[in-house]
Amino acid sequence: xxLTKKLRIFWWLLTGILSRYSKVILSAFIIGxxxxxxxxxxxxxxxxxxxxxxxxxxxxxxxxxxxxxLSVQKLVSAGLTDMALDGSxxxxxxxxWDVSExxxxxxxxxxxxxxxxxxxxxxxxxxxxxxxxxxxxxxxxAALIVKLKDAFTPLPNFLSKPLxxxxxxxxxxxxxxxxxxxxEYVSYIKLEPLTTELPAVEYxxxxxxTAAKTAFKLGEINxxxxxxxxxxxxxxxxxxxxxxxxxxxxxxxxxxxxxxLLKEKEIRQGLAFAIEKAEKNRLLSPLSSKSWAYTTRVxxxxxxxxxxxxxxxxxxxxSSGTLTLVTFQPYYSLAQRxxxxxxxxxIKTEVKVESGVPDQYQAILVTQEIPSDPDQYTLWHSTQxxxxxxxxxxxxxxxxxxxxxxxxxxxxxxxxxxxxxxxxVEDAPAVFLFHPTTYTIIRK
Numbered sequence: 001x002x003l004t005k006k007l008r009i010f011w012w013l014l015t016g017i018l019s020r021y022s023k024v025i026l027s028a029f030i031i032g033x034x035x036x037x038x039x040x041x042x043x044x045x046x047x048x049x050x051x052x053x054x055x056x057x058x059x060x061x062x063x064x065x066x067x068x069x070l071s072v073q074k075l076v077s078a079g080l081t082d083m084a085l086d087g088s089x090x091x092x093x094x095x096x097w098d099v100s101e102x103x104x105x106x107x108x109x110x111x112x113x114x115x116x117x118x119x120x121x122x123x124x125x126x127x128x129x130x131x132x133x134x135x136x137x138x139x140x141x142a143a144l145i146v147k148l149k150d151a152f153t154p155l156p157n158f159l160s161k162p163l164x165x166x167x168x169x170x171x172x173x174x175x176x177x178x179x180x181x182x183x184e185y186v187s188y189i190k191l192e193p194l195t196t197e198l199p200a201v202e203y204x205x206x207x208x209x210t211a212a213k214t215a216f217k218l219g220e221i222n223x224x225x226x227x228x229x230x231x232x233x234x235x236x237x238x239x240x241x242x243x244x245x246x247x248x249x250x251x252x253x254x255x256x257x258x259x260x261l262l263k264e265k266e267i268r269q270g271l272a273f274a275i276e277k278a279e280k281n282r283l284l285s286p287l288s289s290k291s292w293a294y295t296t297r298v299x300x301x302x303x304x305x306x307x308x309x310x311x312x313x314x315x316x317x318x319s320s321g322t323l324t325l326v327t328f329q330p331y332y333s334l335a336q337r338x339x340x341x342x343x344x345x346x347i348k349t350e351v352k353v354e355s356g357v358p359d360q361y362q363a364i365l366v367t368q369e370i371p372s373d374p375d376q377y378t379l380w381h382s383t384q385x386x387x388x389x390x391x392x393x394x395x396x397x398x399x400x401x402x403x404x405x406x407x408x409x410x411x412x413x414x415x416x417x418x419x420x421x422x423x424x425v426e427d428a429p430a431v432f433l434f435h436p437t438t439y440t441i442i443r444k
Contacts, residue, residue, distance in 0.1 A: 095111055097109065133149045157371075248288060271345075273304045274308040284421075328365075
């Protein structure tokens with residue numbers, strides 16, 4: 001009886017509310033139906049557009065705010081010049097440049113109507129490259145005069161580094177919206193596009209490939225760039241794997257020619273002939289195989305075991321010492337194969353894995369950055385003790401490197417660097433193997 005009374009009261013209240021607010025309820029019901037239909041039809045479209053237009057990219061490495069990856073820098077700003085794949089210089093913020101007859105004065109003419117991200121005009125006075133023994137002077141807003149102590153033909157190459165003002169303000173298509181640090185290193189960057197045609201981009205930084213891969217699997221990022229090993233993603237149907245050959249790097253073995261065992265050219269040549277060379281992305285000299293100054297008219301050191309044994313000859317049979325090949329974890333397997341090949345010609349060899357370049361070594365298997373200009377003075381000149389990995393010293397090579405950075409005629413420069421490659425490769429302070437490959441993993 002009590003339940004029936006409660007139901008009757010509820011019914012009176014409900015009919016009262018419906019009769020009083022019937023129009024409002026009907027309108028809300030109709031609007032709800034339209035919203036539901038709209039959501040079913042259009043939300044997947046907007047979701048898809050958002051996913052396609054928003055990149056969250058994982059990068060591996062330790063970077064500070066003043067030393068960001070070049071790929072990030074180029075989105076935010078630009079240099080006076082840029083480099084084509086073949087190492088030739090192309091104008092960017094500068095439209096052209098003139099060089100004095102003695103090669104010591106450059107005049108760069110800047111693009112008009114350039115602006116920093118804070119809307120201030122970009123002028124010649126804003127150029128802030130910090131190069132030793134180089135004087136920069138603005139001649140008005142649109143001309144920059146650069147004075148050198150000595151002629152230096154690769155100068156335009158050095159001015160390809162993107163320019164920034166305080167606060168990481170640039171002149172590129174993106175500006176830095178936010179940046180987070182973990183200690184002194186960057187852990188996160190958000191880039192905001194200046195036009196609606198470009199997608200928003202976020203970067204997250206990881207200490208290793210393994211950490212980046214885990215983040216990708218967990219959905220924290222939808223891209224990974226410059227990964228050395230694409231597994232296991234090559235078997236995933238939900239991702240695209242894009243391969244990129246790094247023509248600005250090579251993998252090679254550098255011999256310490258001050259070592260008693262390796263000081264003789266014949267030994268180094270024998271070790272070079274013993275290594276089985278990869279056909280893919282192979283190169284024969286320290287210049288990029290895409291460089292305008294690269295030549296294949298050098299000693300190739302194709303695998304030749306009889307020749308290798310002949311060259312190492314008596315030294316291999318009389319030597320009781322062990323040759324240690326230093327490398328890093330990504331190239332451990334390759335180092336083991338090289339060590340096995342050297343043992344096959346009578347040179348006792350062991351492999352040692354390091355986390356950084358040690359102060360002392362006999363031979364080292366590493367990845368070497370290739371300068372975009374063929375000038376390799378810092379890598380091979382006898383005075384460059386910090387960057388000359390082989391401790392190489394050859395007066396003929398020194399002279400070629402000195403002449404090459406002063407010569408302004410392109411054809412004469414090409415001949416100088418052809419000779420540089422021919423004599424250097426003949427002397428075998430290093431074995432140049434191949435351009436490495438990296439991978440970009442993109443979630444579909």
